[in-house]
Amino acid sequence: MATEALGWWGVPLAIVAGTLRGSAPFLFVSLGECLTEKSGKINLGLEGNLLMGAMSAYAVAYLAQGTVGSAVSPWLGVLAAGLAGMLLAFIHAWLSQQPKVNDVAVGIAMIIFGSGLAFFLGKPFIQPSAPALPSIGLGDWSSIPQIQQTFRINLLFVLGIAIAPLMNWFFKATRWGLFVRAVGDNPEAALAMGISIKKVRMLCIMAGGFLAGIGGAYLSLYYPGSWSERISSGQGLMAVALVIFARWNPIQCLWASMLFGGAQSIGPALQGVGIDTGYYLFNAAPYVLTLLIMILTCSPKRTISGAPGALGTLN
Amino acid sequence: MFTVGNWRKTLEAICIPIAALLFSLVLFGVFCFAAGANPFEVYGAIYQAAFGSWSSFQNSLIRAAPLMLTSLCTALPARLGLVIIGNEGALVIGGIAATIVGLSAINQAPATITQALMAIAGMFGGGIWIGIVGALRHYRGVNETISSLLMNYIAIALLNHLVGGPMRDPSSLNKPSSYAIPDLDRLGTIPFLPRVHYGLIYGIIACVIAYFLIQRTTFGFAARTAGGNIKAARIAGLPVGQLTLAICFLAGSCAGLAGMVEIAAVHGRANESLNANYGYSGILVAFVARNNPIAAGLIAILFGGILASGSILQRRLDLPDATVYVLQGLVFLVVLYSESLYGRFKIFKEPEPKMPVSSAVQGG
Numbered sequence: 001m002a003t004e005a006l007g008w009w010g011v012p013l014a015i016v017a018g019t020l021r022g023s024a025p026f027l028f029v030s031l032g033e034c035l036t037e038k039s040g041k042i043n044l045g046l047e048g049n050l051l052m053g054a055m056s057a058y059a060v061a062y063l064a065q066g067t068v069g070s071a072v073s074p075w076l077g078v079l080a081a082g083l084a085g086m087l088l089a090f091i092h093a094w095l096s097q098q099p100k101v102n103d104v105a106v107g108i109a110m111i112i113f114g115s116g117l118a119f120f121l122g123k124p125f126i127q128p129s130a131p132a133l134p135s136i137g138l139g140d141w142s143s144i145p146q147i148q149q150t151f152r153i154n155l156l157f158v159l160g161i162a163i164a165p166l167m168n169w170f171f172k173a174t175r176w177g178l179f180v181r182a183v184g185d186n187p188e189a190a191l192a193m194g195i196s197i198k199k200v201r202m203l204c205i206m207a208g209g210f211l212a213g214i215g216g217a218y219l220s221l222y223y224p225g226s227w228s229e230r231i232s233s234g235q236g237l238m239a240v241a242l243v244i245f246a247r248w249n250p251i252q253c254l255w256a257s258m259l260f261g262g263a264q265s266i267g268p269a270l271q272g273v274g275i276d277t278g279y280y281l282f283n284a285a286p287y288v289l290t291l292l293i294m295i296l297t298c299s300p301k302r303t304i305s306g307a308p309g310a311l312g313t314l315n
Numbered sequence: 316m317f318t319v320g321n322w323r324k325t326l327e328a329i330c331i332p333i334a335a336l337l338f339s340l341v342l343f344g345v346f347c348f349a350a351g352a353n354p355f356e357v358y359g360a361i362y363q364a365a366f367g368s369w370s371s372f373q374n375s376l377i378r379a380a381p382l383m384l385t386s387l388c389t390a391l392p393a394r395l396g397l398v399i400i401g402n403e404g405a406l407v408i409g410g411i412a413a414t415i416v417g418l419s420a421i422n423q424a425p426a427t428i429t430q431a432l433m434a435i436a437g438m439f440g441g442g443i444w445i446g447i448v449g450a451l452r453h454y455r456g457v458n459e460t461i462s463s464l465l466m467n468y469i470a471i472a473l474l475n476h477l478v479g480g481p482m483r484d485p486s487s488l489n490k491p492s493s494y495a496i497p498d499l500d501r502l503g504t505i506p507f508l509p510r511v512h513y514g515l516i517y518g519i520i521a522c523v524i525a526y527f528l529i530q531r532t533t534f535g536f537a538a539r540t541a542g543g544n545i546k547a548a549r550i551a552g553l554p555v556g557q558l559t560l561a562i563c564f565l566a567g568s569c570a571g572l573a574g575m576v577e578i579a580a581v582h583g584r585a586n587e588s589l590n591a592n593y594g595y596s597g598i599l600v601a602f603v604a605r606n607n608p609i610a611a612g613l614i615a616i617l618f619g620g621i622l623a624s625g626s627i628l629q630r631r632l633d634l635p636d637a638t639v640y641v642l643q644g645l646v647f648l649v650v651l652y653s654e655s656l657y658g659r660f661k662i663f664k665e666p667e668p669k670m671p672v673s674s675a676v677q678g679g
Contacts, residue, residue, distance in 0.1 A: 095648060098655040104398055104460050106651055108598060113644025119637030120350070234468050240461055280479060284472030287465045300456035
């Protein structure tokens with residue numbers, strides 16, 4: 001790590017680097033979850049999407065590099081990851097809209113199913129190495145290699161940053177965004193407007209699953225950059241909490257993701273300067289942070305401001 | 316429960332889960348076929364490994380013991396309408412608590428007392444852990460599903476921290492572990508089942524107690540009422556908060572006891588092996604059993620068998636060990652779908668009583 005040469009100054013630098021590199025998966029899953037929840041359903045199973053996305057991106061990038069070259073194949077992998085995430089989300093959308101079926105329970109089932117499927121199909125891809133996604137060096141003005149390293153930003157992360165305001169605009173200014181918000185806030189009113197609740201939710205959940213799958217592609221093709229069964233470590237699960245923290249606002253999803261990416265890198269950053277005690281406890285930082293945020297922002301008396309009205313109700 | 320009046324309902328509650336299990340097996344067969352394995356060979360191997368011989372059946376029972384206990388961690392709060400999935404975390408915390416007591420009581424007390432203390436510590440640890448989830452739910456309105464899920468990860472981090480640091484036995488080089496609990500204090504095996512430890516008895520007793528608590532006591536009645544309609548329960552003056560805390564504590568203590576059983580009977584010391592996904596499988600068992608503790612005990616044996624077959628699938632058929640998770644996921648999804656089938660079939664409905672014309676007009 002960069003921290004070794006810089007001593008204590010390396011700690012904040014490593015946290016900045018971790019924020020810029022580690023927050024993209026959080027960003028994609030939280031944007032996906034945001035879109036899903038805006039339509040009034042919760043998808044707790046995005047962890048499965050993340051893992052399936054990571055696996056299929058890696059597999060496709062590895063298998064296709066011979067035919068299309070190692071510059072194009074990672075992007076094919078990203079597409080495959082999105083499609084895999086979309087497929088899982090389709091199952092979730094269909095099942096969670098059946099009568100008497102609880103969407104949270106379906107989410108737990110999708111975590112087990114999605115991760116099981118990813119581990120099953122991804123077994124042959126643990127050893128070989130696939131081409132990585134390209135990144136751009138925003139720190140190349142500096143002559144210090146650590147700084148150059150810190151400010152390397154992946155193109156996929158840039159794409160994610162672009163999606164956040166785009167999604168915000170979609171909700172606020174477009175006809176379809178209005179449909180989504182109507183379905184999520186007041187299904188009866190939406191029905192009276194002649195909107196098909198099932199179709200809107202189906203499309204939102206599937207698009208959300210697509211985004212979460214891309215988040216998985218980022219994991220396996222860039223950071224940490226290889227496929228293994230421990231690759232996601234619960235990042236998909238935190239999506240739900242992230243969205244609550246971000247008050248169902250795509251722009252705030254971006255800030256929340258960066259906060260979580262930073263929290264995640266505290267442990268490794270401290271380890272870089274030789275502080276090993278409590279390493280595992282620092283690894284729990286994002287979870288503790290999520291829990292604290294939920295404790296501070298929830299209230300037994302009212303629903304959280306900004307929450308879609310139909311969220312958490314059956315149908 | 317099994318009165319003559321609602322036998323059709325009982326039949327429905329038995330038939331639909333069984334049909335769901337069978338259908339998920341068919342889906343799994345299709346999956347295996349698509350993955351290039353012969354489905355019948357896979358089923359054969361699972362059956363052989365799970366129930367094929369006396370010794371393999373005992374293997375299933377060993378795995379059923381923690382599943383029975385962790386499934387109660389979801390099944391009990393479900394009666395209050397809470398979806399708690401912190402089973403894994405409560406199991407880990409229970410295991411840590413039991414290890415601490417087991418190590419500190421070395422050579423000071425007879426084995427039975429040490430074991431009892433370990434069990435109490437495990438139950439207390441797990442109980443507090445899920446109790447926190449219940450308290451957050453009641454006092455802060457924090458969604459219990461998400462908070463208990465997060466608590467799983469915090470518990471695992473705590474375990475890694477403790478066995479890697481403060482509790483570490485320096486001689487455990489490759490796999491950081493705590494010191495070993497003395498052999499004398501470990502749980503023995505049941506006389507007639509030479510390979511199965513006493514954890515199974517703990518599991519069965521817990522399931523029976525939970526059943527009576529929920530179905531036959533005023534406490535259970537209050538919990539079921541509150542689970543049915545929480546506003547009505549509040550108006551009726553039921554102490555919803557206390558019920559939530561008590562049920563969550565009991566639920567967590569069951570999972571904590573599972574952790575104690577795993578420590579005292581299987582691993583003998585705390586390390587990352589404790590985190591073996593029994594918690595997540597327990598959620599599934601509770602769902603399939605529709606939160607009925609007795610049914611959960613039986614389903615746990617079935618799923619213990621499925622878990623026991625994981626390594627055989629890998630060795631004999633060269634399938635990845637994740638195959639078992641795919642099966643579990645499929646079962647879970649189909650069982651959830653089957654929820655929407657209740658009340659849809661005519662066979663399970665009470666025949667409409669034939670009313671005389673006059674009263675039908677009056678009532679109509």
